[in-house]
Amino acid sequence: MTIHKEGRTLLFVLLIILFGINYLIYWLYPAYTVLQNVIIGASVIFYLLILQFFRSPRINTEVNDKHIIAPADGKVVVIEDTVETEYFNDRRKQISIFMSPVNVHVNRSPVAGVVKFFKYHAGKYLVAWHPKSSTENERTTVVVETGNGLEVLFRQIAGAVARRIKCYVKEGDRLAQGGEFGFIKFGSRVDIFLPVDSEVAVKIDQKTTAGKTVIARLK
Known part of the structure; x- marks a missing residue:
């Protein structure tokens, strides 16, 4: 440790x-x-x-290009089909993980690939489970394209306590699956947007470990 x-x-x-x-x-x-x-x-x-x-903590990720790995320690709070409006502008399967102040707050890439899109948004500090937190709170959006051409979007979202997001990547960077890409101080949330036909491997309220827990499988 x-x-x-x-x-x-x-x-x-x-x-x-x-x-x-x-x-x-x-x-x-x-x-x-x-x-x-x-x-x-x-x-x-x-x-x-x-x-x-x-x-x-040191994490050994079992690399698998068909697996989506949890980007954060915490608890699954959202599993739903929704319309992602910042980058894809179409329907995606959203999985959200809430990090409490007692969780490890290192954020890890759910897939391996190249960063195709990155954007930081200043914003509010609504509680992380608020429905509008993913569109109105301070946040970063990262899109990684895998070797198979699949694009996965994940978003760090600041909460009422977490008021500092750190994201260490930029467009063109290559990320390893389970590799560290950011950190959020004192509790927050991470959203992941996947193809709608992805097979979800977790349930609401399930605990996750960044870089280890498989949260979905790709078709």
Whole structure:
């Protein structure tokens, strides 16, 4: 287990701040050992909560060009046929995964291929499960074309707490299946749009692991 690069500076600064707070309490109230212990305990718990959010486990993806792999750790909240209006402008099968603050927040490519389209959208910060979050919230859209000519769209969506999306790809980049393409801080959602005849391999409320869980199979 390693710490993701997005969290290293924050964790270092937070450690200094918490150390400073605890030293100040000790200096101001040297006789109040109960208060000191409470502040120390609260500081340790808070730091560990932030630390676990930025964990980045090593993942070995079983590569298969017929499989769509989960792009995020979390819970499946949407499985439906819908019209994707930003790129395809036709009907697609949508699968959405919600990431809570306790999930790993590394985002991984569901397929291998070349990035054909990328766009960042500034926007609102509605709760990630809101029906309009995928079209009105801050988000990025990535389309990857596989070696078979299939195009898969996946979209990072910021939520009410997650207010910083990081996407590391640009058009023309080549992604490996299960390879890291982004990170979203403190809870959010990822939508995937597939051909309507794709065979869905997950159910609503099922837990997923980025880079490992097969969420759909291509015909």
